[in-house]
Amino acid sequence: MLMRSTTAEAAAPVVPGRFPLLGHLPQLAVRRVDFLQSVRARGEIVRIFLGNRPVFVLNSPAAVHDVLVTQSRKFGKGLLFDVARPFIGNGIITSEREVHRRQRRALQPAFHRDGIAACVGTMTGIAEEQVAAWRPGEVIAMDLVMRRMMTGMLVATLFSTERPDGAVGVAELGERVAEHLTTVMRGVFVGTVLPAPIASSPVLGHRTYLSAAAALRELADTSVRQARQDPADRGDLLSVMFAGTPGNPRGMTDTEARDELLSLLMAGAETTSTTLSWALHELGRRPEITERIRAECAALPAGALPSAATLPYTDRFLREVLRLHQPNWLLMRRASEPVRVRGVELPRGAELIYSAVTMHRDPAYFPDPLRFDPDRWLRRTEKDLPPGAYVPFALGNRKCIGDHFAMTEMLVVLRSIVSRWRPRPVAGRRIRPVVQALIRPNALPMRVSPWPAR
Ligand code: HEM
Incomplete structure (x- = not known):
């Protein structure tokens, strides 16, 4: 208390x-x-x-x-x-005041529900292609696979010019971007918790952070240049950025668009992949939850979009993952x-x-806070909590712009995995949280087995 x-x-x-x-x-x-x-x-x-x-x-x-x-x-x-x-x-996650308000208004259309719904097909395709390649009994490094998959998915759905062909192409691009991103995020973390002279020392890899940031900038620059050469409205995020708004009739400059890509990659790739890794870790320990999610996903009518309304238990499960493994x-x-x-x-x-x-983890609002229990959200819904108690996506004018996008991606991926596979822990491997810019598992090897025939 x-x-x-x-x-x-x-x-x-x-x-x-x-x-x-x-x-x-x-x-x-x-x-x-x-x-x-x-x-x-x-x-x-x-x-x-x-x-x-x-x-x-x-x-x-x-x-x-x-x-x-x-x-x-x-x-x-x-x-x-x-x-x-x-x-x-100086993209949307770092900018302030009027610049931020303008950027947020300009990007918002890409995150409307209809726009997200239009991405579900691409998201599902990417998840299915990668998950279908697993073999029965294979041990998958889930943390790395999720990182690749979610970075690739973000690039493919938001920045369609960069979309390479096929699962391997998406995974490779995802891996390239993800590696640089992880390094840059570590640099930001080190720079925040350590005094500047120590944080910028070569011993702590400062040069590696800078060169990863330069490589990422180069990838984003290429993406913007390619999109600029193709004036057609592709309906993706770069088209949204180039389109004029009442406050900014000429649309964004190349540098502004580049910075927004970097902001979105930084905000939207590792957050979802880390959350999914923790989700799979929980499923590995709780086969009964995996069964329930599988049954719910199997009952989803063809053509229905995965959402809180259509997959309420899976959604509750994810909300609990975002509570305990934020x-x-x-x-x-x-x-x-x-x-x-x-x-x-x-x-x-x-x-x-x-x-x-x-x-x-405040027991005043989440009784027995370290217990993982998706059904706690039936006993006390988000609306019953005081505002500010549950803030996985923050609140207010800097609230996550990608919250629905992220929930949709995560529902899609869980559905693809659980419909085909039972992910289980590998004996003798202890999973520990590593606290850097985000809290992620130290590693997540999981064995995937097919479901027995019904
Ligand atoms: C599980 C996944 C995610 C979590 C937990 C999460 C969480 C958050 C949080 C807590 C903030 C506020 C940061 C602060 O207060 O300083 C934020 C901001 C933001 N997020 Fe997310 N996020 C997720 C996924 C995504 C995705 C997929 C995207 C984009 C595709 C995204 C884009 C953004 C952006 C652009 C901001 C900055 C918004 C602004 O300042 O106006 N996020 N996110």
């Missing part, structure tokens, strides 16, 4: 254990989620120090909701995104003016951290 306090000073207590010069950086860099989990009991908003820089940690749904929604206009994205900008440019453990905001949050005065420039992972 959180301790509530009344005075402003007491409302943001400093977490004990601060080191001279480094502040709480060692705890954050070493203990990561465990450290953020440990500070929850100290108050609704607490202060830690990254070096000499104070950072406020938001621990209650009300504080998270206030910052992300009610007073969102007073916040920008903060340190994490300052670090990301030199790697990926990949985004560290997100940040920065106050762009002095602001009062839950009685705490935050100065202009104050950095804030919120962690969906620790929020999702």
Whole structure:
């Protein structure tokens, strides 16, 4: 339970254990989620120090909701995104204020429900081609396969000019992009939790991060150049970007479009593949859930689109995966003016951290929080929770633009896998969470067996 306090000073207590010069950086860099989990009991908003820089940690749904929604206009994205900008440019995930509003308006049409529905065929084709190539009894490195598949799917559905032919082509392109992405994300993480002189040292691979970012930029540039040469409206994301809007009648420049591609790759590839890896890990441990999902998918009428309405149990299962295995453990905001949050005065420039992972493990809202239980969402639906308690896709003006797209992709992939295969753990292999930019499994070898004939 959180301790509530009344005075402003007491409302943001400093977490004990601060080191001279480094502040709480060692705890954050070493203990990561465990450290953020440990500070929850100290108050609704607490202060830690990254070096000499104070950072406020938001621990209650009300504080998270206030910052992300009610007073969102007073916040920008903060340190994490300052670090990301030199790697990926100033696309929708890093930009601020008016530029962000314009970019969000321009990209929104690509994420309308009809547009997503139109991608289901391509998504299904990619998942089916890759899953059909597995052999009975084969051990699949699910984390790597998911990473390849989801990066390929994003490239193929959003940026259709880049679509190579066939499963192998998609998987290869997915792999190339995914490898660079993983490296860049690690660089952003290192740059956020370590002081700049240490983070930019060659020993920590700074040059590797920069060259992965350059390679990714080159791939995105090529994609934009190809699309520019073909003026037809292909109905994909690049066509949406080139089309004029009332606020920007000439559409995006090549550099702007390139930066948006990088933003979307950064936001939309590893998030879905990591979530799917955790989903498969849970299925491996719980054959009864796999059976239920298989039965639900088998009953889906031909032509019906996978959604929360048509696959309610599978959707609940994914919501529980996103609760317990939320990949985004560290997100940040920065106050762009002095602001009062839950009685705490935050100065202009104050950095804030919120962690969906620790929020999702609060026993006040999720009884027995470490238990994986999709049916908890029947007993207490999302609407019954206080706003801010369950935030897998964040909230407010910076909420994930790809939330429905991601849920659709994940339903499609689960349906393809579970309809054909029973994924099972490999004996003797312990799966551990690795906490870097996202929380992913250290490895995920799984043996796939066909279902017995009915
Ligand atoms: C399971 C999958 C996903 C999860 C858990 C997830 C989660 C999130 C979260 C928490 C944010 C807010 C970040 C913040 O507060 O700083 C976000 C933003 C964003 N996401 Fe996702 N996301 C997922 C998939 C996707 C996909 C598939 C796409 C695109 C195809 C996407 C595109 C974006 C974009 C563009 C933003 C920035 C929005 C803005 O600032 O206006 N995401 N996502």
